[in-house]
Amino acid sequence: MVGSGVTGVEFVHMFSAFGAKVTLIVSRQQVLPQKDPEVAAVLEDDFIKRGVRLFKGARAEGIDLTADAVSVRCDDGRVATGSHVLLCIGSMPNSEGMGLEDLGIELDGGYVVVDHNCRSTLSHVYAAGDLSGKLPLSSVASMQGRKIAEHALGLHAGPHRHLDYEKAASAIFTDPEIADVGLAEADAFAVGRKVRVTKVPFSASAKALINDDPRGFVKIVSDPATGVVLGGSIVGQHAAELISVIALAVTAGLKVIDLAESILVHPALAEALSDAAE
């Protein structure tokens, strides 16, 4: 596998679960380079336990085919050989040759430039989904479609909330699952924003212990002055479900105390959320 972004790691997880021997070529020093390093570390541990070979800090330079194998040459001299190679190194828009620009629809690198209502520079033409150059997620595409329908029907005359891509939750379907939403600790750090970060490992969760899977953690990022929940990450079982609670808090502007004082089911994995908030 060349590429350790979301799609790359999901395929590595899938093929290694099938029992295939997988080598993952990671151009940086961390799988999932866009994600929280602590999150990536849990996944790397799991890959290593499954016998996945990680070529970190290696960029694929070329591919050589023989009669029964394919080899990927890396810039640091390492070579990975196997039956197949999968390239998961990005995507590009498929808008060329449609004459969009001739109609007055502005493109940026092939993506349709849209405003907050997903309207292109040609006012009665909208763009939803990956082609809008926003967050390439099905959930985002579908919400954009809903917003476009409302706008086109004039339902936006009154007060309404604009799409806020920074508050979109996303998940990576590996084992353990990974999910996050809103402001990440590393991003806050990069822009010098003060945040409070609290983390609770699933090893402290009764339900995770009952399930015999205490891997991972819940992390909540909040504003130290107001207590407003700004984001969070979850690694562990059902992370894609559990992140919904933090996503709701981020969208609704809830405070950590709202999560901490919610009386949740015991035993449940979600208790780790209120514990982290507490």
Ligand SMILES: Cc1cc2nc3c(=O)[nH]c(=O)nc-3n(C[C@H](O)[C@H](O)[C@H](O)COP(=O)(O)OP(=O)(O)OC[C@H]3O[C@@H](n4cnc5c(N)ncnc54)[C@H](O)[C@@H]3O)c2cc1C
């Ligand atoms: C491996 C993988 C896993 C993913 N997993 C997730 C996930 O778990 N959760 C998630 O939220 N997102 C996931 N995504 C992202 C998600 O698939 C995309 O964000 C989503 O499909 C975008 O929807 P879309 O309608 O913009 O584009 P697409 O789903 O790509 O649909 C575009 C459609 O338009 C058609 N088309 C293209 N050109 C023309 C033309 N000229 N005329 C007519 N039709 C045309 C195409 O054939 C296609 O059917 C994943 C993506 C990949 C690649």
